[in-house]
Amino acid sequence: MTNSNTPSQLLVSRLEINLDEVPIEQLDHYIAVENFLNDEEELPRDADNLKKVQKYLEAFHHICEVEDWKRAIAISSIRIFFNEELHNQLFSWGYYPELAELYNKLLNTPSPELNTTFLYGLGNLHYAKGDYRQAIDFYDKCLKESQGIKDFQTVGAALNSQGLSHFRLGGYDKAINCFQQRLVIAWENNDYQGEGAALNNLGLLYSTQGKYRKAIKYQNRSREILHIIGYRSGEGNALGSLGTSYAGLEGYEKAIECQKKYLAIMQEIEDCLGEGDALGNLGTTLAKLNRNSEALEYWQAALAIYKKIGSRSSEALILTNLATLYQILGDTKLAYECCVQALAIATELDIPLANECQELKKILELIYKVNHKYPNVLHEMQQGTAN
Structure with missing residues (x-):
């Protein structure tokens, strides 16, 4: 039955x-x-x-x-x-x-309230794939519609995500403005999930600017709030951000502890993008400790996830990290291949990482030019990446 x-x-x-x-x-x-x-x-x-x-x-x-x-x-x-x-x-x-x-x-169903949900969802979808400019366009549309119907929870969420998109494009002033607006809206509407997300993202921005202790203060508060309300995904993100900030202060063991907790949460709730990010963060921390074989393992696992789900910007970032690591390990040919792949993706997405990839590519090419042992390798590599 x-x-x-x-x-x-x-x-x-x-x-x-x-x-x-x-x-x-x-x-x-x-x-x-x-x-x-x-x-x-x-x-x-x-x-x-x-x-x-x-x-x-x-x-x-x-x-x-x-x-x-x-x-x-x-x-x-x-x-x-x-x-x-x-x-x-x-x-x-x-x-x-x-x-x-x-x-x-x-999209464009008769319900304005639900239409904002789908516009926001499309923004998140483009953000996850690394198409940040397209994401901002959808968040803009979502903001206009949600403001018109006074849906302040959606307004706050769209501002937060729009801020993250600006952050990924290097627009830190626009990002901090979005995060601060989000925080005010959360306070005015007793939106604890929104408050936690805004605090975490402000911490992320401060961490990028090298203000690690200030970042940790914000991220710890975010983690506490999100843990209390039981928002596992947000708590995981806060732990990941905390790990990055601790690594900035060379507190690597604490950083690894945070990233492993982040990974456990993302695996528990089956969040593929979050799992990839946690694996990538662990690889980055371990690389700073010169634990290169472990870093390589985590980055390759992250890369497999990003390729599977189509998170292109994250794929480009991991490929860049791998290129740098292979260079350190003395495999310059493999480093070059990863660098060229990363450059192609970053250029297509028009993200700041493209500049970093371009500089790394020049360095790798120079290494081959001065390496008289392998005078034809650069030509072979360029031919290989063109095929």
Whole structure:
């Protein structure tokens, strides 16, 4: 007997589809929706996460075909894993193409409140991929619409994420302005999650400027708030930021401790981008301790995740780190290959990392030119990267 308490059965009840009242030309789509949601076939244990939610996505696409937006939104917001709505869970798992399709179908629905959610989601999607300018455009649209309906929680979230996008592009003044506005809105609306996020991002900015003790003060406060309210993802991010700041003060053991806690949380909640970031941070800290083989292992693990989910800017950063490490290890050819790959991605995304990659490329080329033992290697490398 089918368990009526399963998420899909509860969703069927919530959708309240009466096939007798459905127009004949739409009947096939509604029947398909019910068939997919009533399918309780047990998946293999090793089924990937996308398989676990495939029937919901199929139902969603059928309901969109008849432009039944109320029910489409209900499907997209079902909570199945980690108490996350389906669209947010797709983001955490790193299924960016599927999520982009979902958001684009729901965009410009009749509900202004929900439209801001989808604009914000598209901004987050572009941010995760490293397309920061496109992310800022979506956050701008989200801000205008959410301000118009006085949705201050979404206003605050969009400001925070917009600040992060400016930060990644090197626009620190714009970033700090966004974070400070976000903090004020959080205080005015008793939004503890927003307060924690804003404090963490202010700390991140101060850490980048070398103000590590000030950064730690903000990040510790952020971690405390987010831990108290049980926001695991935010707590993890704060721990990662703390680790970076401690490393700046050469407190490497404490930095590693924070990054490992960050990694554990991201793995627990199955946040792929966060897991990649935690692995990357651990690699960076270990490289500063000259524990190069361990750093290499963590960076390669991070790179695999970034490639899988399509986080291009993060991929470029790890490739740059690997290029520097391979240079230190004496494998200049492999260093050059990583550098050229990173440069191509950073140039395509038009991010500041491109300048760093360009300088590193010049250094690596110079090394080959002065190395009389291998006079043809530079030419071979350039030919190889062109193919």
